Amino acid sequence: MSSAKRIGLVVAIIVLAGAFVVYRNYARVQTPATEEPGSNGTVEVLPDGSRRVSATVSFDAPGVVEVYTFSLTLDTNGVIADAKTEDAKTGEVSSHNEAFTKELLKVIKGKKLSELKNVDKIGTSSLTTSAFNSAIPTLQSF
Amino acid sequence: MQELKFESMGTAWSVLADSADLTEEARQAILDYAGGFDRRFSRFLPDSEANAFRNSPAGTYTVSEEFAALLRIAKKLEHMTAGRFNAAVGGLFERVGYGGARDTLPEDDVSSYSLPVWSLEGREITIDCPVVFDVGGFGKGYAIDRTAELLKNRGFEHLLVDGGGDMYGTRKRGGEPWRVAIQHPGKEDTAAGMLELIDAGLAVSDTFRRRWGAWHHIIDAKGKKPVRNVIGCAAVASSACDADCATSLLFLASSETYPAVACEFGSKYLIFQSDGSARMSPGWPGELYE
Numbered sequence: 001m002s003s004a005k006r007i008g009l010v011v012a013i014i015v016l017a018g019a020f021v022v023y024r025n026y027a028r029v030q031t032p033a034t035e036e037p038g039s040n041g042t043v044e045v046l047p048d049g050s051r052r053v054s055a056t057v058s059f060d061a062p063g064v065v066e067v068y069t070f071s072l073t074l075d076t077n078g079v080i081a082d083a084k085t086e087d088a089k090t091g092e093v094s095s096h097n098e099a100f101t102k103e104l105l106k107v108i109k110g111k112k113l114s115e116l117k118n119v120d121k122i123g124t125s126s127l128t129t130s131a132f133n134s135a136i137p138t139l140q141s142f
Numbered sequence: 143m144q145e146l147k148f149e150s151m152g153t154a155w156s157v158l159a160d161s162a163d164l165t166e167e168a169r170q171a172i173l174d175y176a177g178g179f180d181r182r183f184s185r186f187l188p189d190s191e192a193n194a195f196r197n198s199p200a201g202t203y204t205v206s207e208e209f210a211a212l213l214r215i216a217k218k219l220e221h222m223t224a225g226r227f228n229a230a231v232g233g234l235f236e237r238v239g240y241g242g243a244r245d246t247l248p249e250d251d252v253s254s255y256s257l258p259v260w261s262l263e264g265r266e267i268t269i270d271c272p273v274v275f276d277v278g279g280f281g282k283g284y285a286i287d288r289t290a291e292l293l294k295n296r297g298f299e300h301l302l303v304d305g306g307g308d309m310y311g312t313r314k315r316g317g318e319p320w321r322v323a324i325q326h327p328g329k330e331d332t333a334a335g336m337l338e339l340i341d342a343g344l345a346v347s348d349t350f351r352r353r354w355g356a357w358h359h360i361i362d363a364k365g366k367k368p369v370r371n372v373i374g375c376a377a378v379a380s381s382a383c384d385a386d387c388a389t390s391l392l393f394l395a396s397s398e399t400y401p402a403v404a405c406e407f408g409s410k411y412l413i414f415q416s417d418g419s420a421r422m423s424p425g426w427p428g429e430l431y432e
Contacts, residue, residue: 126306
């Protein structure tokens, strides 16, 4: 092979190799990321700083494809403040936030029952009648 | 306002009717239902369905419609507590001295005792050994609701059915709620707070009233020991049964799950802890005396 042809061949190989590399990279950038079948997740930051994490899931149920969006809202301390499930087809939303509501801690001093006005009833652990006492005859001697 | 008082299920009941007097027929219906409920479902009465399997070998048996309904509720509570609540606890109660026909002395050591396993399908129960059932954790709430129902069916609108401190109330004749003081656990003359009951059920339970030796009547069936960290609980829900279920669960649940557990029965709660503090769900329909 003459040197001119040799050089031409090498150049052609380099160009082809280069084109191949560019093609591979270009293709990687351009091909959309393959979606996981049936789900995706998002995080949005709300104006008060809390974050809402949502995921939409679809799955096959007999005869139908169910699609739900689940979302949890976390306050700035990372504590769950709200939880919702939305049926994407009907738009029906069920809120579970009551399950995450913050309790209140109290110290109760109480008031004398005799001081209270307008009491209709007293809610109490059931007063025992003779029935309880007769149910534990053998213990009275212990 | 008229009041019918009677004893049933080991405690004192009171039915209040505002705006209309209880007819003789209504009174009798109330007494018949309560008496029937006791006879059929009390662990302490020998011919009850609760006692029907005390000597039965492993197998499948048919129960009444109403007992099946009660056992369905019990099974739900058993699942929700991973077995810490179990209606088959009757035998354990008897072993440690609380009631029933026994020839042996009560024992404190229950390590060798195994809780029976039971399952329910429709009206068929399957047991793996003799069982004594106890529907105490929710049965009274259920009976209170049925009593209120039979009054509503007879046209009584303004009522309060009090089954020894657990209750269901509609409203007073002027439309106002019933005012109910919540007794502080362990302090008979003290109210922890006041609430307004309107078309709602209330259940109140504490560990002081039914005590013997080292035990009281709210027990962890799986751990085979009385609950220690919670000493009292009150819950409000749309029915007395839901409120009763909520209190039973709240005694057994771990504290971080209280809101979720209460939510399951649509209830608001007040929990008295053994360290003297109390936890209250927001939206508790009343005031606390802090």
